[in-house]
Amino acid sequence: MNRRASEHANGLMIELTAVTKVYGAGQAAVRALRGIDLRINQGEFVAVMGPSGSGKSTCMNILGCLDTPTSGVYRFQGLDVGTLTRNQRALLRRRYLGFVFQGYNLLNRTSALENVELPLLYRGVLAGKRRVRALQALESVGLTGWESHTPGELSGGQQQRVAIARAIVTDPAVLFADEPTGNLDSAMGREIMELLSALNDERGITVVMVTHEPEMAKFARRTIRFRDGRIESDGRDGGAA
């Protein structure tokens, strides 16, 4: 079940060792993760599946440095995330990670261009450069011409593409996608998946994606299934069941 780094020529990006996560305390304690060992290499496209409450979202939050493990070690590019402060984790997200959410999570009443510029703003990129890079990112998701539209004026698929543009505008090492096609019909969902695949293929961005839909998971080259806070299976090429 567990993979070793030596099996891959690529660099090790993510390494979880005996990670647990417990919410609450005493009788009411919920053991969301019960010992996860996981390695993800640079350039992989991983689908994470599993029923609700299986711990996959908790695991994603930890991988995305939004949360920390109760016990165990999470190394991101060799760095022990558990020892970082809240601010240091924010800096790490800012520098290396991109996020795409099921509900798009764009800023309302803000143009697509401004939404995409936002992460660059926090990076301190100057206005002129910010605009150029945001326009490039929007172009790479096929939204040239839609820069000045606000989320309310865009379709769900277009909004998700804006969100992807926002996630990749900083050239992240890893892109975390939490049910990116969950709110879309299957045609639009496939478009989004093709876009993620292309980003993975052409730009070498590591993609870790949570999904319910086996059809979408097929786009990934590796599928990890969660059940009851543990990894149930971990298979290559569209996923062993």
Added chain:
Amino acid sequence: MLWSILLLALREIRRNVLRSSLTILGIVIGVAAVITMVTIGGGATAKVTADVRSLGSNLIEVMPGQGPRPGGARESAAMFKIEDAEAIAREVSGLAAMAPVATKTMQAISGSANWSTTVTGTTNAYLQVRNWSPAGGRQFTDDELRAGSAVCLLGATVRKELLGGQDPVGVTIRLQKLSCQVIGVLAKKGQTSFGMDQDDLILVPLRMLQRRIAGNTDVGAISVSARDGVSTEKVQRDIERLLRERRRITPDKDDDFHVRNMQQLVSTLAGTTRVLTALLGAVGTVSLLVGGIGIMNIMLVSVTERTREIGIRLAIGALEREVLVQFLVEAAVLSSFGGLVGIGLGLAAAAAGATALEVPFILNLGIVTLAFVFSAAVGVVFGFFPARQAARLDPIEALRHE
């Protein structure tokens, strides 16, 4: 970075114009109130001080009878005589001038014009005491004063009512049955802030009023001015001691005369307007405070409303500090904008009010600066709590927020 945060804040404010303007309303009203009240108060103080000063610098007036006091019951008291006035001039040190005064209200007639005014019998020293100057003609000669000749100086109002544009010098007017030659006119002094027309009077030699009009030797009041640098209070005490002695008032009795010290009046009036200004300023400060609480309230609502947005910002790598600063800057920009609007409104209202109340408009840059700084500070202070609330949100929770 700070510049981008400022831009973010401005963008956020622009995005919700109605809410932003309602938020700053409290600050606008508070600042406008403080500015208006303090500016008009300052103008009123300046006007009252100038008015009292125009009555005569260092002026002290002595009148028979007890002064106005609560209850109203007063004992009647004997009038002064010219000897009392001369004794004051002789024995009280530090005087610049002394003028005995006797007045009578009567009709002045010239041709068909007819005007009721106050005829004041006095000496040339009256003009000195009152800080006044003739605008034309001459003053009384010693002979006229000694003889009580029928000559007079007209106040500006009387001149206008009786003679219109006519050259007054040499004209003869009638005071009841008495003919009286005009030898000069007085410069215009205008109204006091108490609404009294200072130019509605006719000056005649004291002896002329006593003998030919009143038919007695009474002196109704003694006006005295102290020399510059001499304490008017000391002069007042000396006059009181001298008069008690001359009027044989035993130590167990109250004075049967009263002394009005203009310097005292100036400081009393100035003190009163200062207290009023401070009071009005305090009312304004309270509304500023209420405005600040309004800002805190709206910012807290805005934090709840924008929880998801904050979650997004935190997830894509905004630092706690950056979210804090963004909200603080938003609050500070809002409130200092409110302060600017309030300053503009307040100055406009003060200018209008100053015109309506006929007080000078005096721009007090100190209070303008203070109001601006204070309003910005209100934003920072009352914005801090909501801003910290926002910055400490858990990004996971915040993203899940609907």
